[in-house]
Amino acid sequence: MQKEKTDFTEIEILRKDIFALTQRLNRVETKLEALQTQGVVREKSVPAEQVEDFEVNLPFKSKGSLEFGVGESGMAWLGNIVLFIGITFLVSYIQNTGSAILSTIVGFAAVAGLYISAWLTRKSYAFLSKLFAINGHLLIFYFTLRLHFFQENPVIENENIGLIVLLLVSFSLLYKAYQKQSQIMSAIVLIMLLFCGILGEKVIIVSGVTLLVAIVSMFLYYRFGWLKLTFAFIFLVYLAHVNWLINNPIIGNNPDFIQSPGFGYWFFILSWFAFSMLALIPRKEEISNEFVIASVVWNGLGFIVILGLIVVTYFTENYIPIFVLLTLFCLIYSVVLKLWSSLTITAPMYVLFGFLSLSVAIFGIFGLPESHAYFALQSLLVVSMALWYSSRFIVVMNTLLFLTLLSVYLSQNESHNQINLSYMLVAFVSARVINWKKERLNIKTEMVRNLYLLSGFVMTLVTFYHLFPVSYITASWILAAVLFFIMSLLLKRKKYRWLAIASLIASAIRLLFIDMKNVDIGYRLLIFMALAIISITVSILYTKYYMKKKEELE
Numbered sequence: 001m002q003k004e005k006t007d008f009t010e011i012e013i014l015r016k017d018i019f020a021l022t023q024r025l026n027r028v029e030t031k032l033e034a035l036q037t038q039g040v041v042r043e044k045s046v047p048a049e050q051v052e053d054f055e056v057n058l059p060f061k062s063k064g065s066l067e068f069g070v071g072e073s074g075m076a077w078l079g080n081i082v083l084f085i086g087i088t089f090l091v092s093y094i095q096n097t098g099s100a101i102l103s104t105i106v107g108f109a110a111v112a113g114l115y116i117s118a119w120l121t122r123k124s125y126a127f128l129s130k131l132f133a134i135n136g137h138l139l140i141f142y143f144t145l146r147l148h149f150f151q152e153n154p155v156i157e158n159e160n161i162g163l164i165v166l167l168l169v170s171f172s173l174l175y176k177a178y179q180k181q182s183q184i185m186s187a188i189v190l191i192m193l194l195f196c197g198i199l200g201e202k203v204i205i206v207s208g209v210t211l212l213v214a215i216v217s218m219f220l221y222y223r224f225g226w227l228k229l230t231f232a233f234i235f236l237v238y239l240a241h242v243n244w245l246i247n248n249p250i251i252g253n254n255p256d257f258i259q260s261p262g263f264g265y266w267f268f269i270l271s272w273f274a275f276s277m278l279a280l281i282p283r284k285e286e287i288s289n290e291f292v293i294a295s296v297v298w299n300g301l302g303f304i305v306i307l308g309l310i311v312v313t314y315f316t317e318n319y320i321p322i323f324v325l326l327t328l329f330c331l332i333y334s335v336v337l338k339l340w341s342s343l344t345i346t347a348p349m350y351v352l353f354g355f356l357s358l359s360v361a362i363f364g365i366f367g368l369p370e371s372h373a374y375f376a377l378q379s380l381l382v383v384s385m386a387l388w389y390s391s392r393f394i395v396v397m398n399t400l401l402f403l404t405l406l407s408v409y410l411s412q413n414e415s416h417n418q419i420n421l422s423y424m425l426v427a428f429v430s431a432r433v434i435n436w437k438k439e440r441l442n443i444k445t446e447m448v449r450n451l452y453l454l455s456g457f458v459m460t461l462v463t464f465y466h467l468f469p470v471s472y473i474t475a476s477w478i479l480a481a482v483l484f485f486i487m488s489l490l491l492k493r494k495k496y497r498w499l500a501i502a503s504l505i506a507s508a509i510r511l512l513f514i515d516m517k518n519v520d521i522g523y524r525l526l527i528f529m530a531l532a533i534i535s536i537t538v539s540i541l542y543t544k545y546y547m548k549k550k551e552e553l554e
Contacts, residue, residue: 073127076127076128076131077131080131080132080134080135083135084135084138084139087107087110087139088139088142090106090110091103091104091106091107091110091143091146094106100151100153100154100155101155104143104146104147104155107139107143107146108140108143110139111136111139111140111143114132114133114135114136114139115132115133115136117129117132118130118132118133118136134185134188137173137176137185137188137189138188140169140173141166141169141170141173141192144165144166144169145166145199147162147165147166148161148162148163148165148166149162149166149199163196163199163200163205166196166199167193167196170189170192170193170196171193173185173189173192174186174189174190174193174216177189178220181224183220183224183226183228183229186220186226186229187229187232187233190213190216190217190229190233190236191236193209193212193213193216194209194210194213194236194237194240196209197209197210197212197213197240198240198243198244198248198250198251199251201248201251203244203258203261203262203263203264204262204263204264206240206243206244206248206264207241207244207263207264207267207268208267210237210240210241210244210267210271211267211270211271211274213233213236213237213240214233214237214270214271214274214275215274217229217230217233217237218230218274218275218277218278218281221278221281222277222281225283225284225286225287227278227283227287227291227292227295230275230278230295231291231294231295231298234275234295234298234299234302235298235302237271237275238271238302238303238305238306241264241267241268241271241306242306242309244258244264245257245258245261245264245306245309245310245313246258257313260314261310261314265310265314268306268307268310269307272299272303273329275295275299276296276299276333276350278292278295278296278299279292279296279337279341279343279346279347279349279350280336280337280340280341282342283342283343289343292343293343293345293346296346296349297349300349300353307322319360319364320361320364320365323357323358323360323361323364324357324358324361326353326354326357327354327355327357327358327361328354329354330350330351330353330354330357331350331351331354333350334347334348334350334351334354334389335347337350338389344391345391345393347389347391348386348389348391348393348394348397349393351382351385351389351391351394352382352394352397352398355378355381355382355398356401358378359371359375359378362374362375362378368412369409369412369414369416369419370416370419372405372409372416372419372422372423373416373418373419373422375405376402376405376419376422376423376425376426377422377426379398379401379402379405379426379430380426380429380430382394382398383395383398383430383433383434384433386398386441387433387437387440387441390440390441390442391441392441392442392443395434395441395443395448396448399448399451399452402426402427402430402452402455403451403455406423406455406459409423410462415462415466417463417466417467420459420462420463420466420467421463423455423459424456424459424460424462424463427452427453427455427456427459428452428453428456430452431449431452431453431456432491434448434449434452435449435493450495453495453499456499457499457502457503460480460499460503461477461480461503461506464476464477464479464480473510474507474510474511474514477503477506477507477510478503478504478507478534480503481500481501481503481504481507481534482500482534484496484497484499484500484503485497485500488500504534504535508535
C-alpha cells in the first residue's frame with residue numbers, strides 16, 4: 001500500500017515538471033515570434049551556392065543517370081543557345097528591313113520575356129531559370145551595344161551617350177552579380193566592362209576602364225575570395241593594356257604602337273599596384289598559399305613583359321625615374337608585407353624585384369662596364385637585407401643573379417681593377433656573412449657559400465692577373481695562396497686551405513706552361529724555388545697535422 005502511494009507521488013511530480021516545461025517552451029516560442037515580427041531575429045540566410053544565378057558545370061549526376069543529366073541540363077543549354085541565336089537573327093532581320101527602332105523594341109521585349117521566364121521557373125525548373133537569366137544578361141548587353149556601335153544608322157547617334165548607356169547597363173549587371181555572389185556572372189560582366197573601355201577608343205578611356213576592372217576584380221577577391229577570377233583577369237587586364245598600346249586592333253584599327261601613351265602607362269602601373277594587393281589581403285581558408293603565390297608571380301610576369309614593351313618603345317632615353325620609383329615602391333611594400341602579410345615569401349619576392357629595378361636604373365645612369373662595380377655592391381646589400389627578412393629565398397636568388405652578372409662581366413673583353421676588386425671582395429664577404437648567419441637564413445647546405453667562395457677564388461686570380469705586371473702574375477698567385485693559408489688559420493676554416501692549394505696549383509701550371517718561355521731565367525729560378533719551398537712546407541704541415549690527429553685517436 002505504501003509502495004503504490006509512493007509511485008503515485010513520483011508520477012504526479014513528473015507530470016507537473018512536464019507541464020511546467022511545456023508552459024516555458026510556449027512562452028519562449030511566443031517571445032521569438034514577437035522578435036521576428038519586430039525584425040530583431042531573422043531567418044537564416046540562404047547560402048551563396050543556392051542563390052547563385054549561374055553555374056558553369058553541368059550536373060549530369062544529379063539524377064543518378066547520364067541520360068537524365070543530358071535530358072535536363074544538356075537540352076536546357078542547347079535550347080538557350082539556339083534561343084539566343086534566334087533572337088539575335090530576328091532582331092537583325094527586322095533592322096535590315098529599315099526599322100531600327102522596331103528591332104530595338106523587339107530585342108528588349110525578348111530580354112524582358114527571358115527575365116519573366118527566369119522568374120516564373122525559379123522554383124520548379126531552377127537550372128533552366130538560371131540559363132534564362134544569363135541569356136537575358138547577354139542579350140541586354142548586346143542590344144544596348146547595338147544602340148550606337150557597329151550600326152550605319154544608330155538609334156543613339158552620340159557616341160558618348162551610347163557608351164554611357166552601355167556602361168550603366170554593365171554596372172547594373174555587375175551589381176546584380178554581386179548581390180547573387182555569382183563568380184561566373186561577375187567574370188562575364190567584367191569582360192563586358194573591358195569591351196566597353198575598348199569601344200571608347202581614347203587611351204584615357206580604354207586604360208581607365210581597364211584599371212577599374214582590375215580594382216573591381218581585387219575587391220571581389222577581398223570580399224568573396226574569388227582568386228580564380230582574379231587570376232584570369234590579371235591576364236585579361238594586361239591584354240587590354242597591350243591592346244590600347246598597339247592602337248586598339250580589336251575594333252579594326254591597324255596594329256601599330258601608338259605615337260604617345262600620354263598618361264596611359266600610369267593606369268597600367270596602377271593596375272599592377274592593384275593586383276599587388278594579393279600579397280597583402282588575408283586569404284580565405286579554402287585558398288591555398290601556393291595559388292596566391294602563383295598569382296603574385298603571374299602578376300609580376302605580366303607587368304615585366306608590358307613594361308619592357310613600353311620602355312623600349314617610348315622611354316629609351318628617360319626610363320631611369322620609372323625604375324627608381326619602382327624600386328622605392330617594391331622595397332617599401334616589402335617592409336609592409338614583412339610586417340603584416342601571412343605569406344612569408346611575398347616580401348622577399350618584392351625585395352628582389354625592387355633590386356632588379358635598381359639594377360636597371362644603375363645601368364641607365366652609369367652604363368657598362370662601370371655599372372658592374374655597383375652591381376657587386378648591390379649584391380652585398382641584398383645579402384644584408386636577407387638577414388633582416390630571414391630569407392633563404394633572397395640569398396639563393398641573389399646568388400644566381402650575382403653569378404649571372406659576374407659571367408657577363410668576365411665574358412667581356414674589357415677588365416677594370418676596381419670592378420675586379422669589387423666582385424672579389426663582395427664574394428668573400430658574402431660567403432662569410434652566410435656562414436656567420438646560416439641559422440638565421442635557414443641554410444642547410446654549403447652550396448651557396450661554396451659558390452661565393454669559388455667566385456671569390458676566380459676573381460682573386462683575375463684581379464691579381466690584371467693588377468700586377470705580366471712577369472709577376474705567377475708570384476702574385478703564390479702570394480694569394482699564402483693569404484688564403486693565413487685566412488684559414490685566422491678563421492679556422494679548411495675551405496680557405498683548399499683555395500690556397502688551388503692557387504698553388506694554378507701558379508705551378510702557369511709557371512710550367514707560360515713563364516718557362518717568357519720570363520727571365522733568374523726570376524724564373526726564384527719563382528721555382530719559392531713555389532717549391534711553399535709546397536713542401538704545406539706538405540710537412542699537413543703531415544704533422546695528420547700524425548697529431550692519429551696520436552689523439554690512439
